[in-house]
Amino acid sequence: MAQVYTKKSLKSFFSITLMAAALGLTACSGAGDDPDIKARQDSMKSWGDAMGVMGDMVKAPDTFDAAVFKEQASFLAEDAANPWSHFENQEAMGNATEAVWSNADGFSAEADNFQKVTAELNAAAQSATSVEDVQPAFGEVGASCKSCHTEFRAKND
Numbered sequence: 001m002a003q004v005y006t007k008k009s010l011k012s013f014f015s016i017t018l019m020a021a022a023l024g025l026t027a028c029s030g031a032g033d034d035p036d037i038k039a040r041q042d043s044m045k046s047w048g049d050a051m052g053v054m055g056d057m058v059k060a061p062d063t064f065d066a067a068v069f070k071e072q073a074s075f076l077a078e079d080a081a082n083p084w085s086h087f088e089n090q091e092a093m094g095n096a097t098e099a100v101w102s103n104a105d106g107f108s109a110e111a112d113n114f115q116k117v118t119a120e121l122n123a124a125a126q127s128a129t130s131v132e133d134v135q136p137a138f139g140e141v142g143a144s145c146k147s148c149h150t151e152f153r154a155k156n157d
């Protein structure tokens, strides 16, 4: 009898766990429904695209196209201030970590630094004639993405 009982409670424990996992998944994929989460994720996605375009040139310096690089760098600098106001509502977590709210000063320091390094990359890009002219500033921007994600973006891998 005891064994049957154990099995049953294990089973219901298991289904509760599964249900929680399913709810967790729903919360993630439904995140796009929240306008704040959608707005900031859309920004981040387009930053990823811009970094990809510039990163390809950095990896293959003979493909450097000053006009395209400039365009991407100025897009990043212009959009760099946009996502942060979409992190006000703590209920709308998306893939942000608790730390966005519990360490709000740290998060805003990362956001400020990002605006600074993207402005510097944009400035460097305006007169750049080769990858060498933008590489250090590009590296700083990449480091800024990574540094913020380390603490403030939930790992999904």
Ligand code: HEC
Pocket: 037, 040, 041, 042, 044, 045, 047, 048, 049, 051, 093, 094, 095, 096, 097, 100, 107, 110, 111, 114, 141, 142, 144, 145, 146, 148, 149, 152, 153, 154
């Ligand atoms: C100040 C912190 C911060 C900086 C700087 C930052 N990110 Fe993010 N990023 C986040 C957070 C927080 C999330 C999770 C947002 C969410 O799910 O609501 C995120 C999510 C993302 C995502 C996933 C978007 C999605 O659709 O779920 C991508 C891609 C991304 N960031 C790229 C970048 C790139 C590229 C840079 C640098 C050019 C960058 N981020 C800079 C904090 C930051």
